[in-house]
Amino acid sequence: MYKIIATAGVLTLVLQSTSGAQSYTEDVPVELGTILVTAGRTPVDKDKSGRAYTVITAKELEEQNVRYVADALRTVPGFSVSRTGSYGGQTQVRVRGAESNHLLVMIDGVDVGETSTGEYDFSGLIVDDIERIEVLRGPQSAFWGSNATAGVVNIITKGGIRDGFEGTARTEAGSDGSSLASLLMRGGGERYDLALSAALRNTGGYNVSDYGSEDDGDRNATLNGKLNVDLTDWLKLDGTLRYVNRRGETDGQDFTFGSPTYGEVLDTDDVTAMEEFSGSLGLTHTSLNGAWTQKARFSGSDATRENEEDGVVTSSTRGSRINARYQSTYAFDALSLLDGHHSLTGGYEWERETFRPSHLDHGFSRDAHSLVAEYRGEFLDRFYVNGAVRHDFNDRFKDATTFSVAGAWKFVETGTRLHASLGSGITNPTFYEQYGYTPSTFVGNADLKPEESLGWDAGVEQAFFDRRFVVDVTYFNQNLTNEITTVYELVGGSYVSTPVNREGESLRQGVEVTATARLLDRLTLKATYTYTDATEQTEAGGARLVEVRRPRHMGSLNLAYAFLDNRARVFGEAIFNGTTVDNNYTTSPSSRADLAGYTLVNAGAKYRxxxxxxxxxxxxxxxxxxxxxxxxxxxxxxxxxxGVKGRF
Known part of the structure; x- marks a missing residue:
């Protein structure tokens, strides 16, 4: 497939070059302006949102030569990334000290988290077809339901263009034996646009174990399609379809009780294979001169995971999610009341999740029906408020109600923007936590309760020198109750783990700082810093412990310079993670171990x-x-x- 993609891209470039076709002048992505599509059930200008957000554009990804979404998220304040092994190893992302399954991940608005684990494995996500990444920090369950306990990441892929055609192809090689080939084609007519993309990544990897010498590589093939059609002037159709097939070599841990290598990572011949489908189909109807907007959407995702040892499949899971939603938004003005502009949204959702593990001859499913209401208001063109409430009717858990309120206040005269938000979050137990089973190592617990959270943040954004320098400082505070944790019991010579709801409370608080500066016309600087204090109680009233894999101090610094009339660009970046703790399974029972802080320095250049x-x-x-x-x-x-990149 690599050769097919690379050959197709090069052949198309050659044909375009020899046909005298119009030259492509600049790779400018389709701009969504300053609009956030994830900060509520209706889009909003980012300066009018009271929520803590970060937007990473395709232009920024290309300028930094970023290859993986997980690496892009390392520069987002509040985000910590941990990868178990090589590039194909499980890659977890934690926000503001929360668990990895407390982050809701969507691709084009479709929830792609695995129903088996409740989280998304970022190891399979490359950036070639991405238009922008929207990040919302803080509880967002009032808008998006379970798992949006600490934040949301919405990855928006590249769409088509109207009345034309353009394409991009690139190929890349690495000193670690890696290769990457991708092809993007997009075009359209007067009333429709379409985008199709394909990418294939192979990595030679490295040995993640201290034993042996086998390198652990991976392979990833991704296909993506996106369509928009204006059926009439007031009725629009849109659709997405995505397929990912990946296979990553891993090294397992020895959990044989009494073994001299107990708890250590061994150079085993293990493989994890994943196949993922996701897609959506939606209709948008507008009337009353755009004041009334109705949206209906059907979406779904399916993920199959197989674990192999020495070429034999030892376990597998398959999970799927089907979602149908409808919402109606009415926007109106009430100029006599503080020059106000308002919108009211009401919505209904139905969702079914399924899970089938290989050790059983049957699967499990659960349904949820949800009602959502949202208000958004603007006053005096400087004060903005947003509030939402959601009620979930669950067939397997207690019904849940979540809420969210946020506000922003702009002082145009001084370049100041105040912002704050308060909300609750909920994370349902995963199917694997309830019904999973791994021989000799794990037994599920069907009696688990959902995790509940309450969080708030407040911050100030200040611009200086006509916005040549902008800094934002945000304080956050969030708690978690009914946290699901793991306990171990010695059974038949091995420790078997089981999930339970913890009686104590987890607390997370900290400070996020972002600064951007245009030092010269072509010299830019961006810096982030996060302080996180994340602690947990093993029992009510007990001592507090620092939570694992949450660095107390994190930061990033990026400096970029463009020259030769913007044809050339160089950059350097440093990513810092302070000391953190992790579980040490080489002792019995397990203990805590310190992981030393580190700084990674990266650099790159490009020339057009x-x-x-x-x-x-x-x-x-x-x-x-x-x-x-x-x-x-x-x-x-x-x-x-x-690498080399071509446009046609």
Whole structure:
């Protein structure tokens, strides 16, 4: 498939070059302006939102030569990333000290978290077809339901263009034996647009174990399609379809009680294979001169995971999610009341989740019906409020009600924006936590209760020198009750784990800082810093423990310079993670181990040869830092990548 994608891209470029077709002048993505589509059930200008957000655009991803979404998220305040092993290893993302399944991940508005685990494995997500990444921090369950306890990531893929055609192809190779080929084609007519993309990534990887010498590589194939059609001037159709097939080599841990290597990562011949489908189909109807908007959408996702040992499938799971939703929004003005502009939204959702593990001859399912209401108001063109409430009718759990309120106040005269939000969140037990089973290591608990959370944040954004320098400082505070944790019991010579609801309370608080500066016309700087204090109680009234894999201090610094009339660009970045703790399973019972802090320095450059071709390169971990993100698992040393990108 790699050869097919690369050959197709090169052949198309050659044909375009020899046909005298119109030259492509600049790779400018379709701009969504300053609109956030995830900060509520209706889009809103980012300056009018009281929620803590970050937007990463395709332009920023390309300028930094970013390859993986997980690496892009390392520069987002409040986000910590930990990868178990090589590039194909499980990659978890935690927000503001919360668990990885407290982050709702959507692709084009479709929930892609696995029903088996409740979280999304970022190891399979590359950036080639991405238009922008929207990040919302803080509880968002009032809008999006379960798992949006600590935040939401919505990955918006590239769409088509009207009345034309354009394409992009690129190929890349790395010093670690990796290769990447991708092809994007998009076009359309007067009343429709369409985008199709394909990408294939292979990595040679490295040995994640201290034993043996086998490198653990992975393969990832991704196909994506997106369609928009104006059926009439007032009725629009849109659809998405995505397929991912990936296979990653991993090394397992030895949990044989009494073994001299108990708890250590061994150089085993393990493989994790994943196949993912997701898609959606929606209709949007507008009337009353755009004042009344109705939306109906049907979406679904399906994920199959297989675990292999020495070429034999030892376990597998399959989970799916089907969602149908309808919402109606009415916007109106009440100018006599503080020059007010208002919108009211009401919505209904139905969702069915299914789960089938390989150790059983039957599966499980659960349904939820939800009602959502949202209000959005603007006053005096400087004060903005937003509130929402949601009630979930669950057939397997107690019904739940969540809420969210937020506000922003702009002082145009001083370049100041105040923002604050308060909300509740909920995370339902995963199917695996309820019904999962792994011989000799794990037994589920069908009596688990949902986790509940309450959080708030407040901050100030201040611009200086005509917005050449902008800084935002935000304080956050969030608690968690009914936290699901794991207990261990010695059974038949091995420790067997079982999930239970913890009686104590987890507390997370901290500060997020973001600063951007245009030092010169072509010299830019961006910096982030996060302080996180995340602690948990093993029992009500008990001592508080620092939660694992949550660095107390994190930060990033990026400096970029463009020259030669913007044809060339160089950048350097540093990503810092402070000391953190992790579970050490080499002791019996397990204990805590400190993971030393580290700084990764990356650098890259790109040069646009002409309107059609550019070359680029990137060095990751330039100084070959030795570090751990998960106890016992080695990480990637210094590696360099070079590539060429063509437009047609």
């Amino acid at each position: 040869i002409n309107d059609r071709f550019e070359v680029y390169g990137r060095i990751d971990n330039m100084f070959d830092a030795d570090y751990e993100e998960v106890y016992g698992y080695n990480t990637q040393g210094r590696v360099a990548y070079v």
